[in-house]
Amino acid sequence: MSLDPASLTIASARDGLKAKQFSAAELAEAAIGAMQAARPLNAVLVETPDRARADAKRADQRLAKGEAGALEGIPLAIKDLFCTEGVETTAGSKILKGFKPTYESTVTANLWREGAVMLGKVNMDEFAMGSSNETSAYGNVENPWRRPGDNRPLVPGGSSGGSAAAVSAGFCLGATGTDTGGSIRQPAGFTGIVGLKPTYGRCSRWGIVAFASSLDQAGPMTRSVRDAAIMLGAMAGFDPKDSTSVDLPVPNYEASVGQSVKGLRIGVPKEYRLDGMPAEIETLWQQGIAWLKEAGCEIVDVSLPHTKYALPAYYIVAPAEASSNLARYDGVRFGHRAAGAKGINELYAKTRGEGFGPEVRRRVLIGTYVLSAGYYDAYYIKAQQVRTLILRDFEKVFGEVDALLAPTAPSAAFPIGDKADDPISMYLNDVFTVPVNLAGLPGMSVPAGLSADGLPLGLQLIGKAFDEATLFRVGAAVEKAANFTARPKPWWRA
Amino acid sequence: MSLDKATVARIARLARLEVPDDQLETVAGELGHILAFVEQLNEVNTQGVAPMTAVVEMGLRLRADKVTEGGDPEKVLANAPERAGDYFVVPKVVE
Numbered sequence: 198m199s200l201d202p203a204s205l206t207i208a209s210a211r212d213g214l215k216a217k218q219f220s221a222a223e224l225a226e227a228a229i230g231a232m233q234a235a236r237p238l239n240a241v242l243v244e245t246p247d248r249a250r251a252d253a254k255r256a257d258q259r260l261a262k263g264e265a266g267a268l269e270g271i272p273l274a275i276k277d278l279f280c281t282e283g284v285e286t287t288a289g290s291k292i293l294k295g296f297k298p299t300y301e302s303t304v305t306a307n308l309w310r311e312g313a314v315m316l317g318k319v320n321m322d323e324f325a326m327g328s329s330n331e332t333s334a335y336g337n338v339e340n341p342w343r344r345p346g347d348n349r350p351l352v353p354g355g356s357s358g359g360s361a362a363a364v365s366a367g368f369c370l371g372a373t374g375t376d377t378g379g380s381i382r383q384p385a386g387f388t389g390i391v392g393l394k395p396t397y398g399r400c401s402r403w404g405i406v407a408f409a410s411s412l413d414q415a416g417p418m419t420r421s422v423r424d425a426a427i428m429l430g431a432m433a434g435f436d437p438k439d440s441t442s443v444d445l446p447v448p449n450y451e452a453s454v455g456q457s458v459k460g461l462r463i464g465v466p467k468e469y470r471l472d473g474m475p476a477e478i479e480t481l482w483q484q485g486i487a488w489l490k491e492a493g494c495e496i497v498d499v500s501l502p503h504t505k506y507a508l509p510a511y512y513i514v515a516p517a518e519a520s521s522n523l524a525r526y527d528g529v530r531f532g533h534r535a536a537g538a539k540g541i542n543e544l545y546a547k548t549r550g551e552g553f554g555p556e557v558r559r560r561v562l563i564g565t566y567v568l569s570a571g572y573y574d575a576y577y578i579k580a581q582q583v584r585t586l587i588l589r590d591f592e593k594v595f596g597e598v599d600a601l602l603a604p605t606a607p608s609a610a611f612p613i614g615d616k617a618d619d620p621i622s623m624y625l626n627d628v629f630t631v632p633v634n635l636a637g638l639p640g641m642s643v644p645a646g647l648s649a650d651g652l653p654l655g656l657q658l659i660g661k662a663f664d665e666a667t668l669f670r671v672g673a674a675v676e677k678a679a680n681f682t683a684r685p686k687p688w689w690r691a
Numbered sequence: 692m693s694l695d696k697a698t699v700a701r702i703a704r705l706a707r708l709e710v711p712d713d714q715l716e717t718v719a720g721e722l723g724h725i726l727a728f729v730e731q732l733n734e735v736n737t738q739g740v741a742p743m744t745a746v747v748e749m750g751l752r753l754r755a756d757k758v759t760e761g762g763d764p765e766k767v768l769a770n771a772p773e774r775a776g777d778y779f780v781v782p783k784v785v786e
Contacts, residue, residue, distance in 0.1 A: 299766040397746045411746065440751055509729040520706060527707070529779050531770035541784050542707065550709030558708060562699070562718065563725055565706040579732050581742030586735065588743065620721065621728055637746025662747060 200227040203367025203684070207271050207424040210370055214260055214270045221260065221270030225253035225314050228272035231368035232316055237689040238339050240353075240362040242277050243285050243318040252314040259312060267431045269312030274363040274372040277318045278325055279305045279415075280404040288406040289321040289333040289356075292526045292533045292552025302404025303436045304373060304415045311431040316369050319359030323554045324523065325380055325408045328626040330358025331617050332556040340388060340610050341366040341685035345651045351610040354384030354626075360418045361388040365685060371419040371428050375405060377412045378511055379606070379630025382642040385418055386605035386655030389644040389683065391425045391672070392418045394630075396663045397637035398443035400429075401436030409518035410441075412511075412634045422643060422672040426450035429665065445663060453669040459493030461671065464598035468504035469629055471607060478604050478654065481646050485602055485656045488678035489671070497598050501590040506583050507632035508624060513567050513580035514635070519557075520564025526552060559620065588636040595661045600671050603629050605655035609648040633659050641668045644681040653683065693723040 200219055202210075213219055229246045249272060256270035280286050280298035287293040301309075309315070322332040329352035330338040338358040340351040342365070353362040357374030361384035364372050374381035376394035385392025393416045400415040407413065417428035430450050436442040465486060470479065486496055528534035528548030535547035553561065567576035594601070606626055616623045633640040639662070642655035656675055660668040696715040699722065703710040710718055764777045773780040 296770055299769050398749070437752070437754065441745075441747075441749070443747065443749065444752075503735070506732055506735055509731045512725060512729050513732075524707075528772060529781055530767075532772075534772035538782060541781050544782055545707035546703075546709040549707060550711075553708065558710070559718070559721055559725070561706050561708055562702050562710075563722055566694075566698075566702045566722065566726075569702065569705060576729070578742050579735075579737060580729075581744075582737035582740040583732055583735050584743040585740050586737070588746065621724060624728075635746075 200224060202228045202231050202272065202370060205370060206421045207268070207370045207419060207427050208421065210271055215265070221253040221256035221314065222250070224270060225249045225272055228316055228368055234690050235366045235368050238341060238362050238366060239336050240319055240338050240359040240366065241274070241317045242287065242320050242335055242359070245284060245315055245317050248284070249314050249316050256312050256314060266311035267427060268308060270314060271312070271371065272314045272316045272369050273308060274316050274319045274360060274369040275305055276357055276360050276373050276375060277321050278375050278406045279373055280406070281305055281315070281318065284318060286318065286406070287335070288325070289323040289335060290552065290554070290557065291334040292549070294533060296531050300404060303401035303438060304405065304432045307434060308431055313431070319363050319372060321359055322356035323557050324406065324519070325356040325375055325377055326519070326556050326560055327355040328379065328383060328623050329616065330355040331613065332554055334554055337613050338362050339613070341689070342388060342610060342652055343685070343688065349612045351652070352387065352613050354387035354610065356380040357384050357418060361385055361390060361392070364388070364390045364418050364420060366687070366689070371417055371424055373415060373432070374418045375413055375415050376634065377408050377515060378634050379627035381416045381418060382630050382640055382655070382657060383606045383626055385642040387610040387653065389653030389681065390418055390420055391422050391641065391643055392416065393425045393429060393641040393665070393668065394633065394639060395429060395433065395665055396639045398441050399433050399663065399665070401434070401439040401442045403436055403438040407522040409515040410522060411518060412515060422669060422676045423451060423454045425641070426454050426669045443663070448666050450666060450669050453666040454673045456670045457493065458489065458671055458674045461494045461600065461667070462497050462598040463489050463494045463671065464497050464499035464594050464601040466499050466501045466504065466594070466601055466603060468501050469603040471628065474607050477648050478607060481654050481656065482602070482604050485645060485675060488675060489602065492674045492678065499594040499598060499601070501594060501632070503583065503586045503590050504632055507587055507635055508628055510580040510583040510587070511631045511635060512563070512624060513576050514584065516560040516564035517568050517577050518564070520561045520568065523557070523561055584635045587632055591636045591638060600667050601659040603657045603659065605629060605642040605657040609650070609652035609654055629657060638662055639665045639668055641672050643672045643675045643679070645675060645679040646681065647683060694719045694726070
């Protein structure tokens with residue numbers, strides 16, 4: 198038996214390809230086989246094996262000529278929110294079934310430019326609205342992890358649940374995710390992988406199906422901090438096609454991995470200590486603090502007083518933006534169209550009624566309500582004012598510290614179906630991640646330990662705007678200290 | 692904050708999103724639950740606080756007023772549910 202993509206990282210595969218231990222074609226073939234063996238996870242919506250073989254062939258040619266890009270020959274999975282030219286892109290929604298974009302998102306175009314190999318498009322919560330991948334119109338994704346001695350299927354987190362499952366199961370070396378309120382970091386935490394949400398503006402949003410435009414940001418999901426640094430370096434960069442893309446040079450992120458953290462000041466926000474939070478989350482957090490102390494960091498207790506208002510502010514701002522972004526799905530130019538509608542208004546209403554699932558419908562209606570005449574000031578303006586206060590909290594503490602350490606999520610992965618009937622309890626998954634989106638800051642989840650019932654738990658690092666480099670530095674220190682080597686048992690191959 | 696069925700029907704009309712009559716009650720309950728949750732914001736004193744417009748301060752860039760892409764109706768129409776020539780087709784709007 199030959200190459201197992203699960204045993205590789207992006208960095209080790211890069212070395213193996215350069216040293217000609219294996220070819221990109223061999224690696225792609227192994228990844229395709231592993232992807233097909235992992236079908237029981239329902240992580241992949243569209244498998245693109247022919248495309249992967251063609252990409253790999255080109256990668257081998259470029260490797261031979263010494264023209265390799267940063268991700269030359271590396272098999273990746275792409276969240277179905279990224280438009281991929283000629284490859285069906287549904288955003289996990291029935292309303293986009295069959296939609297084949299005639300253009301490529303900037304982030305994926307950047308990945309192909311650097312030589313990456315596309316394995317397929319991966320499942321996600323519908324329009325990225327969800328924290329468990331249970332709102333996808335194409336079925337739940339199952340977490341590769343199970344509790345020892347318990348076969349109940351667990352959620353992989355969401356909305357980038359297919360990406361997280363793909364990386365954790367090991368058939369790809371990395372995946373793209375997007376994060377509007379925690380959709381990269383929370384599933385990374387639930388599946389024992391690294392997930393980074395960059396600063397707002399770091400990666401172009403052009404060609405990514407829009408959910409909440411002032412919060413959405415693409416980022417890497419990988420099996421190591423170094424891999425996340427390599428992948429972000431390829432994804433990031435200025436794009437004139439996105440008016441919120443930032444025209445700043447992309448640093449060499451990989452160079453930060455392994456740099457000493459001695460003397461860095463790490464803030465611990467007291468408001469992230471919640472009533473009723475499982476003791477093991479607190480224990481893991483304390484462990485993280487101890488690791489960073491041992492590595493030479495100075496730990497500083499800080500306060501972010503408006504933290505508890507982040508989630509309610511988010512559930513006004515995000516649905517409001519979603520309700521306007523999703524106005525484009527009207528059955529006229531692309532996607533699903535209801536049959537037999539009399540008149541244009543009935544066409545719109547029926548198409549959208551049939552095409553959107555319950556969570557998307559809920560958010561479109563809430564968004565429409567909070568933006569409607571007479572309610573706009575009370576809800577939307579109020580939420581944007583609270584958002585200003587949340588940003589000020591962060592700006593104040595970043596005057597005294599270099600990064601913050603907190604848990605990623607208030608629990609480990611839970612069984613499919615456990616929270617599906619209560620939207621608010623589902624929303625609470627994102628209590629530690631949402632404030633970071635509201636303030637536009639970078640955040641990274643690093644796998645740090647196992648829960649009492651044997652499931653992965655993540656620690657979250659939050660950085661200053663455009664200071665992903667410090668996150669990679671501190672994240673690598675946490676990764677080294679945690680030495681998290683546990684992997685899910687590949688039950689899906691049975 | 693609770694919503695009645697008539698309000699949900701009005702929002703649904705504004706959103707051009709059909710909600711079947713027999714679901715209005717349930718949806719009213721769900722939306723009311725979420726609105727009750729966000730009511731917490733009323734505890735925050737926001738007197739004189741500017742609403743956020745952008746997380747990263749930046750001016751909008753200008754570019755030369757030149758066509759950069761376009762002129763490809765086949766690409767634009769490629770995913771149309773119904774077309775006639777270079778047009779999207781919708782149900783009759785004007786009698």
